[in-house]
Amino acid sequence: MAAHLSSGRVNLTALREAGRRELREFLDKCAGSKAIVWDEYLTGPFGLIAQYSLLKEHEVEKMFTLKPGRLPQADVRNIIFFVRPRLELMDIITDNVRREDRGRSPQRDFHILFVPRRSLLCEQWLKEQGVLGSFIHREQYSLDLIPFDGDLLSMESESAFKECYLESDQTSLYHAAKGLMTLQALYGTIPQIFGKGECARHVANMMIRMKREFPGSQNSIFPVFDTLLLLDRNVDLLTPLATQLTYEGLIDEIYGIQNTYVKLPPEKFAPKKQGEGGKDLPTEPKKLQLNSAEELYAEIRDKNFNAVGSVLSKKAKIISAAFEERHHAKTVGEIKQFVSQLPHMQAARSSLANHTSIAELIKDITTSEDFFDNLTVEQEFMSGIDTDKVNNYIEDCIAQKHSLIKILRLVCLQSVCNNGLKQKVLDHYKREILQTYGYEHILTLNNLEKAGLLKLQTGGRNNYPTIRKTLRLWMDDVNEQNPNDISYVYSGYAPLSVRLAQLLARPGWRSIEEVLKMLPGPHFEERQQLPTGLQKKRQHGENRVTLVFFLGGVTYAEIAALRFLSQMEDGGTEYVIATTKLINGTTWIKSLMEKLEPAPF
């Protein structure tokens, strides 16, 4: 079920196993038959840890989605709420509990499992509603770091960036530190910690403190990771704003990947058999899981989209040839062998069919005029052209009322690439946005300013060109088909965050001291003592393993760039990636927007 987790350099199955164990233990505490009421948001992340079968083994008989009203009938001993600590969810639970028929027999017991953390705020709330006492078990399930793939962990904490940089609430950093402690308990103490940014500093401090306060955490496991690199998202605000151009990145930009699943328009995935249901096309979106368990996907996910077509066509030829083999199978033995390979071939064929369809869907968009124009402007900004005046294309998009998020992405990108906008330019954009999309968005603009995504250029100095040149963020001679540099993931722009990781590995940050000072927050190095005997004696030619933790989110294109570095011959370092949330420019900006719709309940 989770083979893809053990495919990488670090076997992440152990982490998943630990998560399953904790879940089983909680379920067994509530003796007897149970029904789980799910906060719908959680089913995705939980799905990465456990399947229904595991729950069933522990007497979970029914599962419902959390919603107001009376709880459905179910003859079970226990009702367990699996929820995030959110006040609006507490209101729903309160409603559920109040409507429970007290006279029914046997009575049902209530429990709450908070994910990832119990919250005093929520419990206080339940208490004020007078229902807190109804719950027998109130516990937390610290789903801090969820394994997404063999080299990828995420906390899936949507609001982490907003909380850290807008509200200065560092609770998510505390969780990150705790997640790292869990990781060290399973994979050994990480001897070297590097970091850049305010939040990175906090997390490192917390880790050191936690280690000191729980001496028991000193373990005797041989360290798997050599280095931890903590990076603040606000050190590199630029990268997520640009459109990702890798296959996986584009799927996420266009359709949105959630917990490794993507929902696609069904038309291109019509039923396979001709003459059977050809007329009534499915209307429900097609849902696919995307991870490295699928051989073909693992091969193409990180490629620049322009290089995907040729791989697909090569695969098609290979599969066709393989199927042709059946004509040559003469003897019973040969036929038998052919048949034995059929399942594998069919799986490959269906995988190829899916990705050919997805590639077609994406291509329709990447070849559109608007995609092209948008990308042109992005690339101009990133390479430093005309960043200091009002951009025509942005104006046109506003006039045509393109989505507000698209506009904000572009304006923020321009601001970041110019180290802030001139007063006149900023005022102009603001005015156009408010007049076209509504004055209430002044709140959102304010949030973006607070987070540093949109700002006024002060002191009249733009240091972006220096940063760009020193870190070689813009590469003119990018090779999309056979890349030799990480800049292929954005067809020219090398993600700043990943450049920092690359330079840290070789030749070290000392070479870029000046630029590091221009970027926000401190940079630092810490060492964690290892007991003698656990110190690593590296074999000649053995790669180092670095865990890069993105505080505030990471994009698929950045992950692709790090995987590219891992695979580089003589690269010397392999990377495992952790983050608070997998993001793209759209989901990121959205998380910073003022919620303008009242809560549904």
Added chain:
Amino acid sequence: MSRARADEEEYWHSSKFRAFTFDDEDDELSQLKESKRAVNSLRDIVDDDDDDLEKVSWSGEPVGSISWSIKETASSSSSLEGRDQPQKGSSSYAALPKQVSSYSLSNLFKGRNRLPSLPSLSDDYSNDWSPRDTVRRMQRGKVCSLERFRSLQDKLMLLDEAVAGHDGNVITAVLIFLKRTLRREVLFRELEVRQVALCHLIHFLKETGEQKLLLDLLRFLDRTEEVALSQYREHLNIQDVEKKREFLKGCIGLPFSAEDISHIQDHYTLLERQIIIEANDRHLAMAGQSEIFRKYPRKASILNMPLVTTLFYSCFYHYTEAEGTFSSPTNLKKTFKIPDKQYVLTALAARAKLRAWEDVDALLTTKNWLGYTKKKAPIGFHRVVEILQRNNAPVQVLQEYVRLVEDVETRLNLATKYKCHDVVIDTYRDLKDRIQLMAYKCKVERGSAEEEKINSLLSNM
């Protein structure tokens, strides 16, 4: 692609950018087609039993996944739902177990046991838990009583320890305790020098909607702009438009930044206008006297719409009104200082939608002091053409404006795309391009006036 191909090509070749498209010459497209073909042809070979292979429902949910199972097990159970209304103070409410004196904060940390088993708490009352130990215990989710921290000094030590632990959950717990047990001035004063705790409290107050305390705190801290924005945010929760208008009026006096204040003022003025227009138009529409409202019934009310949408509405329904009325476009333009470009764009879109071509013409015509008229478009004629085309303008109308597109390449491109033959022919004539003209001949209809025109031009060139 509508843009001048040659132009574009030159741009991409001469500049260092790389376009992100599948180039026509590139075999990407054909490659994709190829793999598609292969996949399709294989379908015939394999008599698919692949239902065995992918254990997924059509929607892609693997059978047995959690979200799939919710749908399966929930089945028909929710038929009762929605029938019963919330019963305040009903028996179900009263039946909740009485919670002894337990409304003290400490209970919030209790998770493992049912309330009646409180006696086990006694351990914790040993008075020697230091602030540091208390915080540590709280971090581990243990029960702790904060009540015994009575002196200000103890309370502050507790807060400082919580902050040092970085656990927002514990920090918030301590803050709730301090908020309840300290005088407001003392709390504010102490938080002012404790920024992290301060941020947590502000976040907490925002979450719980304790607007009054929040505003007091921000005022105390002299964060006046935040006070203003935070207060302004409240308008989002007001449904009634009259009340909202009153509220926005009150916001005008708030200490916003210089840049923001004019927007807030505009927001108020706009809503005020919308209320007047809405009342009027609803009446008009109901009376059924006005032709425009009968022919194009309003789909939604104009209340709370953005300014540009309001302008569009007014150009659609109230175009000819004198400047004196609140609903006239010119009045809106003046009141909100809408730039020419924005105005023309919006008016054009509205009039084109009504297919009022003479209005379009008038909008783009200017008279100079000698009385000569001239066509002018602050947005560029290529944009005019785009908008008209989107509204299915007839060729005669379209070509008039295509002709006015200044850039020759763009003009040719648009003219070809929208079959404005006259413009294409005239442009090639002006360019003295025989070859193109000859080539274009096969694109016009046999025996048409256009063909004749080309022929006569060719013979005279």
